[in-house]
Amino acid sequence: MSSNPSRYHSEPLGFALVFFFLVVLTANIGLWIYSHKKLPQWANVPPAPSSLSVQSAFLGDRELAYRASVITLQNFGNLTGEVKALKDYNYDHLGQWFNLSDQLNKISDYTPFLAGYYFGASQNVEQLYPVIEYLRKVGKYPEADKWRWLGQAVFLAKHRLKNDKLALELADELAATYKPGMPAWPLQMRAILASQMGDKDMAHGMMLEILKSSADKMDPVEVNFMIDYICNTINTPAEKSKDPLCEGK
Amino acid sequence: MSAHLIKYVLMAAMRDRMMWGIAVISILGACLSIFSGSAAIIEQGQFVMTYAAGGIRILTLIGLVLFVVFYVRRSFDARDVEFLLTRPISRLQFILSHAAAFSLLAVLSGAFLTLIIFALNRGQFSEGLALWSCGVAAEYILVANTAFFFALVLNSPVSSGLSTLGFYVLARMIGNLMAIAHANLASTVLFKGLAYVMDMIAMVIPRLDLMAQTSWLIYGNHDWQSWAFICGQAILFLALILTAALIDLKRRQF
Numbered sequence: 403m404s405s406n407p408s409r410y411h412s413e414p415l416g417f418a419l420v421f422f423f424l425v426v427l428t429a430n431i432g433l434w435i436y437s438h439k440k441l442p443q444w445a446n447v448p449p450a451p452s453s454l455s456v457q458s459a460f461l462g463d464r465e466l467a468y469r470a471s472v473i474t475l476q477n478f479g480n481l482t483g484e485v486k487a488l489k490d491y492n493y494d495h496l497g498q499w500f501n502l503s504d505q506l507n508k509i510s511d512y513t514p515f516l517a518g519y520y521f522g523a524s525q526n527v528e529q530l531y532p533v534i535e536y537l538r539k540v541g542k543y544p545e546a547d548k549w550r551w552l553g554q555a556v557f558l559a560k561h562r563l564k565n566d567k568l569a570l571e572l573a574d575e576l577a578a579t580y581k582p583g584m585p586a587w588p589l590q591m592r593a594i595l596a597s598q599m600g601d602k603d604m605a606h607g608m609m610l611e612i613l614k615s616s617a618d619k620m621d622p623v624e625v626n627f628m629i630d631y632i633c634n635t636i637n638t639p640a641e642k643s644k645d646p647l648c649e650g651k
Numbered sequence: 652m653s654a655h656l657i658k659y660v661l662m663a664a665m666r667d668r669m670m671w672g673i674a675v676i677s678i679l680g681a682c683l684s685i686f687s688g689s690a691a692i693i694e695q696g697q698f699v700m701t702y703a704a705g706g707i708r709i710l711t712l713i714g715l716v717l718f719v720v721f722y723v724r725r726s727f728d729a730r731d732v733e734f735l736l737t738r739p740i741s742r743l744q745f746i747l748s749h750a751a752a753f754s755l756l757a758v759l760s761g762a763f764l765t766l767i768i769f770a771l772n773r774g775q776f777s778e779g780l781a782l783w784s785c786g787v788a789a790e791y792i793l794v795a796n797t798a799f800f801f802a803l804v805l806n807s808p809v810s811s812g813l814s815t816l817g818f819y820v821l822a823r824m825i826g827n828l829m830a831i832a833h834a835n836l837a838s839t840v841l842f843k844g845l846a847y848v849m850d851m852i853a854m855v856i857p858r859l860d861l862m863a864q865t866s867w868l869i870y871g872n873h874d875w876q877s878w879a880f881i882c883g884q885a886i887l888f889l890a891l892i893l894t895a896a897l898i899d900l901k902r903r904q905f
Contacts, residue, residue, distance in 0.1 A: 454827050454830060454831060457827055458824050458827045460705065461709070461820060461823035461824060461860075462823040462824050462825075462826055462827060462859070462860030463705045463823075463860070463864075463865055464864070464865075464866060465701050465705075465864070465865035465866040465868075465869065466701050466702070466704075466705035466865055468701075469691075469697070469698050469701040469702065473687075473690060473691065473698070476690075476691075476692070477690075507866075509870055510694060510697070511693065511694070512691070512692075512693060512694050515692065515693055516692070520692075621693040621694055623692060623693045623695070624693050
């Protein structure tokens with residue numbers, strides 16, 4: 403049996419071909435020297451597309467369009483490998499993205515969670531109006547436990563924006579969502595605001611009551627987030643050591 | 652229908668390792684969905700299910716379409732079709748046997764995808780999953796038989812494959828296109844004419860966007876009309892596309 407012949411012969415290629423290869427290789431390296439510093443720049447939050455066009459991009463799959471949009475929303479600040487401060491975001495455009503996701507899915511708590519706990523933490527409190535307006539809208543939906551997003555809107559208006567008039571308006575709207583089975587504090591929100599309770603006490607009370615009444619219906623990650631927030635942000639180290647909720651945290 | 656012919660097509664699928672290819676790409680898609688879904692802060696399970704259901708469905712469909720168009724064109728090029736038609740088998744039997752075989756492969760592909768979604772849902776079965784699985788199987792049956800039709804009509808496997816995928820994209824987007832056409836966004840004669848043309852096209856394009864909605868897997872918000880629509884759409888469009896394929900084959904000269 404003969405062994406397999408080599409795929410290549412040993413004839414010389416010719417000077418012209420080798421020279422041409424080296425020239426195009428050098429030209430490609432030259433182009434890389436020009437292009438390798440041209441990296442994608444952060445273009446801030448773009449205006450949101452229409453819900454129809456997003457659905458079309460995902461071949462009519464509304465749920466897939468929603469999930470892809472909110473992951474994009476979550477990652478706007480580091481799409482180019484940078485980490486941008488929330489104060490640099492265009493919050494008016496963020497508001498459009500909240501509304502887009504609301505048109506695609508009114509049941510999920512993902513966008514309200516991002517709006518309330520993540521985008522609500524902007525260093526520039528004047529930007530928070532679109533966040534509060536979005537939480538205000540979602541908080542009035544009839545689905546179970548949506549009212550807690552209105553509670554979050556009250557908290558942001560009172561303690562971050564320091565806008566008492568808006569906070570009282572939202573407190574009245576929150577009280578109007580009351581149904582049997584809900585904790586009492588949404589009904590008492592106007593009185594809580596009037597009592598000038600500090601931001602930490604108010605957040606502690608709200609989160610504790612939500613955990614008592616709704617923890618079994620919430621995503622476990624959200625429950626963990628609230629417990630962690632109570633133990634490591636609201637409580638002082640001394641309070642944490644005495645709080646039974648914080649055992650092992 | 653000819654049981655021998657159905658078996659012949661299924662053996663060709665086995666020989667081409669079609670189901671293996673679909674299994675491998677589905678498992679890879681599921682892994683990618685788990686990876687992508689883990690970027691979510693809450694509702695991770697829902698993200699994974701949505702990505703898997705939306706992504707693997709299209710990958711599997713592409714595998715199915717490629718097998719059908721290349722099998723049919725290869726049968727023509729190797730003169731297998733002429734040989735088969737010299738046997739005691741009518742052209743109607745030829746079409747129905749192939750349709751049955753392709754539909755069986757479509758149902759098997761849909762069943763495998765359902766199994767993956769069932770596993771990602773931690774073994775929880777729901778009516779939403781049953782309806783979605785039925786919708787995906789019906790979608791695959793329609794698209795596989797549309798691929799069969801295009802492969803009979805067009806001479807190139809590339810143009811047949813692209814035509815089928817174009818048909819699929821149009822069928823998935825037809826609801827949105829109809830919404831735009833009827834949104835009264837413009838009152839020009841041209842726009843109204845285009846809206847009328849879109850209405851005409853929509854009459855013969857199935858509404859695949861209504862047949863397997865990913866939200867059923869998560870929220871299960873469906874009703875009996877969804878079951879009826881899937882069955883009705885599948886039967887009516889299958890009858891239309893197979894009749895068109897039969898007309899083409901009957902007029903063909905060998």
